[in-house]
Amino acid sequence: MKNINAVITGVGGYIPDYILTNDEISKMVDTTDEWIMGRIGIKERHILREDGLGTSYMARKAAKQLMQRTKSNPDEIDLVIVATTTPDYRLPSTSSILCEKLGLKNAFAFDLQAVCSGFLYALETGANFIRSGNYKKIIVVGAEKMSSIVDYTDRATCPIFGDGAAAAMLEPTTEDFGIMDAMLRTDGKGLPFLHIKAGGTVCAPSYYTLDNHMHYIYQEGRTVFKYAVANMSDTCKSVMERNHLSKEDIDWIIPHQANMRIITAVTQRLEVPSEKVMVNIERYGNTSAATLPLCLWDFEDKLKKGDNLLLTAFGAGFAWGAVYLKWGYDGKR
Numbered sequence: 088m089k090n091i092n093a094v095i096t097g098v099g100g101y102i103p104d105y106i107l108t109n110d111e112i113s114k115m116v117d118t119t120d121e122w123i124m125g126r127i128g129i130k131e132r133h134i135l136r137e138d139g140l141g142t143s144y145m146a147r148k149a150a151k152q153l154m155q156r157t158k159s160n161p162d163e164i165d166l167v168i169v170a171t172t173t174p175d176y177r178l179p180s181t182s183s184i185l186c187e188k189l190g191l192k193n194a195f196a197f198d199l200q201a202v203c204s205g206f207l208y209a210l211e212t213g214a215n216f217i218r219s220g221n222y223k224k225i226i227v228v229g230a231e232k233m234s235s236i237v238d239y240t241d242r243a244t245c246p247i248f249g250d251g252a253a254a255a256m257l258e259p260t261t262e263d264f265g266i267m268d269a270m271l272r273t274d275g276k277g278l279p280f281l282h283i284k285a286g287g288t289v290c291a292p293s294y295y296t297l298d299n300h301m302h303y304i305y306q307e308g309r310t311v312f313k314y315a316v317a318n319m320s321d322t323c324k325s326v327m328e329r330n331h332l333s334k335e336d337i338d339w340i341i342p343h344q345a346n347m348r349i350i351t352a353v354t355q356r357l358e359v360p361s362e363k364v365m366v367n368i369e370r371y372g373n374t375s376a377a378t379l380p381l382c383l384w385d386f387e388d389k390l391k392k393g394d395n396l397l398l399t400a401f402g403a404g405f406a407w408g409a410v411y412l413k414w415g416y417d418g419k420r
């Protein structure tokens with residue numbers, strides 16, 4: 088009997104309407120369009136501004152489009168994994184809210200928190216459920232309302248992040264396509280360099296934590312930058328080596344969209360030309376767990392059956408990795 092593998096059979100996405108430009112950010116903090124474009128490579132980011140709407144709203148829009156494109160019936164969905172660090176609530180899970188909104192009756196669902204590497208971790212997790220032979224349709228979502236944890240008085244972080252969601256359908260195949268390999272890593276030494284100080288179980292919310300902006304992202308950018316470049320390129324190289332892939336064999340690199348200079352440094356180390364690199368950071372900024380599926384969503388019409396894709400991400404934890412996948416269909420669904 089042939090081995091079962093998991094293949095992506097469609098993607099869906101959603102970006103909120105409101106566009107926050109560099110010029111608008113320059114009115115909030117001491118910065119310029121020139122600095123943001125030169126040091127990060129972001130022109131604008133989309134923000135979910137409407138009161139009462141959270142991450143599940145964007146996840147639902149992305150997953151609905153995915154289900155339409157893959158002609159999936161709600162009753163067929165077995166599992167939903169939502170990669171997010173900005174859930175609607177502390178409890179219940181955002182994925183449970185998504186199940187309700189999508190009318191899923193036969194699925195189980197959970198959230199997965201690995202910050203910017205969330206989609207990579209969720210993809211490999213979902214793939215293993217498919218490989219078990221017991222699951223036939225799995226929705227893997229990366230969705231973030233980063234604007235809810237960004238301090239718009241801190242110029243070091245507020246230009247970086249945006250909101251958005253995208254989703255991929257995983258289904259079984261016995262053909263030579265799908266998630267071929269994954270190398271995922273976690274090293275807790277990253278805590279001091281990238282974290283949110285309060286609101287968890289170590290430092291409960293209080294007037295003090297609110298007054299001192301302790302519910303927002305804190306980052307030592309230079310240190311994170313250094314580790315991101317080294318670890319993303321090293322894991323990509325390792326995955327290429329153990330799958331006997333030369334740089335010519337790679338059709339697309341899909342890097343986490345945190346900083347254009349990180350993307351350039353990683354792809355230069357891999358010696359892959361820029362035409363083979365998916366980039367949309369200029370329009371969306373860093374949407375954390377949503378960056379990778381948003382790239383797949385944006386570039387879907389350029390993808391061909393059999394293309395070799397290398398996805399890579401790095402983020403808080405530190406958590407990082409690379410996934411090699413063989414694309415399973417031609418063009419846009």
Ligand code: UT7
Nearest residue numbers: 117118122126127203242243308309311312315345346402
């Ligand atoms: O997605 C999760 C993983 N995160 C990442 O991968 C992010 C990695 N880090 C980065 O992308 C970059 O480090 C940042 C974009 C966060 C910062 O860029 P940088 O080139 O590393 O700047 P820096 O933090 O070293 O700051 C350089 C200078 C500083 O001024 P001095 O000390 O040299 O006088 C900052 O105060 O730039 C200043 N600066 C700004 N100036 C204008 C910092 N932010 C701004 C700003 N506008 N928005």
